[in-house]
Amino acid sequence: MPTDPIVLARDLVRCPSVTPVEGGALKLLETTLKAAGFTVHRVTLREPGTDDVENLYARIGSAAPNLVFAGHTDVVPPGDEKVWTHPPFAGEMAGAELYGRGAVDMKGGIACMVAAALDHLAANKGKPKGSISFLISGDEEGIAVNGTPKLLIWAAERGEKFDHCLLGEPSNVEALGDTIKIGRRGSLNGHLIVTGKQGHVAYPDRVDNPIRGLVTLIEAIQAEPLDQGTAEFSPSNLEFVSVDVGNKTVNLIPGEARARFNIRFNDAHTLDSLKKLIESRAAKAAASKIKFAFKWEPSNAAVFVTKPGPFTDMVRDAITKATGRTPTLSTSGGTSDARFITNYCPVVEFGLVGQTMHQVDERVPLADLRALTAIYREIIDRYFA
Numbered sequence: 001m002p003t004d005p006i007v008l009a010r011d012l013v014r015c016p017s018v019t020p021v022e023g024g025a026l027k028l029l030e031t032t033l034k035a036a037g038f039t040v041h042r043v044t045l046r047e048p049g050t051d052d053v054e055n056l057y058a059r060i061g062s063a064a065p066n067l068v069f070a071g072h073t074d075v076v077p078p079g080d081e082k083v084w085t086h087p088p089f090a091g092e093m094a095g096a097e098l099y100g101r102g103a104v105d106m107k108g109g110i111a112c113m114v115a116a117a118l119d120h121l122a123a124n125k126g127k128p129k130g131s132i133s134f135l136i137s138g139d140e141e142g143i144a145v146n147g148t149p150k151l152l153i154w155a156a157e158r159g160e161k162f163d164h165c166l167l168g169e170p171s172n173v174e175a176l177g178d179t180i181k182i183g184r185r186g187s188l189n190g191h192l193i194v195t196g197k198q199g200h201v202a203y204p205d206r207v208d209n210p211i212r213g214l215v216t217l218i219e220a221i222q223a224e225p226l227d228q229g230t231a232e233f234s235p236s237n238l239e240f241v242s243v244d245v246g247n248k249t250v251n252l253i254p255g256e257a258r259a260r261f262n263i264r265f266n267d268a269h270t271l272d273s274l275k276k277l278i279e280s281r282a283a284k285a286a287a288s289k290i291k292f293a294f295k296w297e298p299s300n301a302a303v304f305v306t307k308p309g310p311f312t313d314m315v316r317d318a319i320t321k322a323t324g325r326t327p328t329l330s331t332s333g334g335t336s337d338a339r340f341i342t343n344y345c346p347v348v349e350f351g352l353v354g355q356t357m358h359q360v361d362e363r364v365p366l367a368d369l370r371a372l373t374a375i376y377r378e379i380i381d382r383y384f385a
């Protein structure tokens, strides 16, 4: 039973599924997929101290290969609804565009995946040659704890095997077909704490000002680039985002000074090797004279890349056939759920154009919804050919 991607996108936008609320979005997918013969699981995931979140896994077919479409139905809040030209959860269409929160990030993308899969099934007696699955999180825009990472574990425990995954996040920059994301940089937050000896500012010989030490270490850590970039990535970057002493007094030298920083890093590093590199730069500059310590925040954002090969070529060729554009294979931008999926199978990201995502008047051209459906359909056809 084919589904119109525009109608499905509109109906999904009408579900007010601001994280962690389900809002009817998964129910709608469940109904649509069940009608096409999918086995659908609604999976509620929990963690103490966080909201329970509903997720969905659906599969048709039991044979390999299993092509997985991944995404999320939760959306960021609309902000002040009065400044929207069309209400954020009304699913109104104007000027050949669909307006609403989630139109591009990423209910529009999900509607296209579902429509493409159902088209493919309708053209193939309702059965894929292998399996087609949907891995849909309800917790991507929030803290991302009760979504994809746990849903992947749940699926693995059931014995689900994934061969390739297409994550439908809005990957394109300007026009549909300009960018496939094949990886993401990692992200690591750290604190640098320098300890001195507090005392009267008029008696510097009796104190040890930690601000001097902190400045020295900040200098040393940033003196050299972290790397020169790699085949798939631009150079890693470290930025100090705050320097804090919290001293409100003028005649007191503080006992401690702190700085915070973030590193966006490429596949020249791992989380561990990066920490060692930063710590060794600090130790060298400190020369046993500056007392310092690092505190690293836990990071679930390691770097990953799906190396260009037959799968990325196939996705690229399908995009070119439908749009005439040759997409760039990019690793730029922030992190996404692909960083979790990469531990289970190769994953690439391709969806709508990201320009209006998270903004007031988020909207998608209806033509893009049709074109993305055609691209996904082409990918499915080629995958099972």
Ligand SMILES: [Zn+2]
Residues within 6 Å of the ligand: 072, 105, 106, 140, 169, 170
């Ligand atoms: Zn998204």
